[in-house]
Amino acid sequence: MDIRLSTFLEVLATGNYTRAAENLHITQPAVTKHMRSLEEEFGAVFFRYDGKKMVPTDEARVLENYARSQQKNYRDTLDAFKREKARTIRIGLTKTLGEYAYAQKLAALVNDRPNNFVLTVDNTEALLDRLRNARLDFLMVEGQFAKNEFDFSVLKEETFTGICSADHPYKGHSLSLEAVSGDCLVVREPGSGSREIFEDKLRYKGYEVQDFKRLVTSSSLALISKLVAANVGISFGYESIAKNNPHLATFHVEGITDRHEFSLVALKGTGGIELYRRLIEGAEEL
Known part of the structure; x- marks a missing residue:
């Protein structure tokens, strides 16, 4: 993954060049260089200052969606080179779905497959945060979410x-x-x-x-x-x-x-919705 995009995501998360540099174990001038390079390449400004506070621009949110999808695709590709025999699929579920409304269908989803599964049950806010950071392939949620930020599909109504x-x-x-x-x-x-x-x-x-x-x-x-x-x-x-x-x-x-509605949610451009559909259809290769 482009190191500049990793730097951008860290600056976005911390709102501070110094903390971003510390977390990435690079110098602050390197962070500044990466950010200037991105702004020159895209012809956009990604942060403005409100007093001493860094505020992301609308252009930053557009770049964030792209950077998150690149981060997820990079990790999936990395896993593919490291994988044993089958892909590990990481699914996030809100507690109502994981423990009640979808438990039976979830059992059918993961049963008798060569894949390993990691099932994370948490509240909507925590799951969306993990999805943004490419820690999950897709979510099943009953809560509200920013529909312009994600790919999504309605699972059912209750x-x-x-x-x-x-x-x-x-x-x-x-x-x-x-x-x-x-x-x-x-x-x-x-x-x-x-x-x-x-x-x-x-x-x-x-x-x-x-x-x-x-x-x-x-x-x-x-x-x-x-x-x-x-x-x-x-x-x-x-x-x-x-x-x-x-x-x-x-x-x-x-x-x-x-x-x-109960919704299926994935990062834009990462194929999470298609992955779920292939699981439902019983596709052998994922």
Whole structure:
């Protein structure tokens, strides 16, 4: 990979020539030389200063997409020369998909193949960061993302709704947000796709998560399910979480319950979407 692009990505990440030089183990004049060379070649300015702060320009974001795809393709090519017999495929999944909504199909995806697989389950924000840094081949997410930044395709749709214990009075009912806001809310951590969706819907109705009686936050969907089943509080998420759990049930809330997309996401120009499709089709060579 062009060393200048590596330097550009490090400057973009650190917002500082000195720290970029330290991280890359090169001199600061070398960083300056690489950046000037890129700007001369592309005829663009990639950073401007707002006081002492470096701010990337629109041109920098265009170059970033290109540099990320080059970084990913370089690593894939490097792996190809080092590989034993088959490519290692790295897939990122948000917790709803990895642990509930897509678990069965995921098993079929990785079963009886010569490939090694690395499956990373995390929140949407963390996965997108790993994808940008070419640490994953593609993602399956339920959260929002910058669609102009990535290649993407819709996997499926599922209902986002209220979740309660199987013996809760809310079970199977349609309620107003005002009626349920006096309950304890058990919710995912900031940065998760489902938390972001829920907060967006609350804001539209003039609410925040803090408006509930109490707030219990956890990064574990399994723990959230157990707390809700034990009547610690109610939660909001996808129907698949409650579907195969006899201790959980769902309820509808006006302005919250809705259909949402699960998306397949990859870096632009890296072939991640095509890789997924070939896996689904059972292609022998990847």
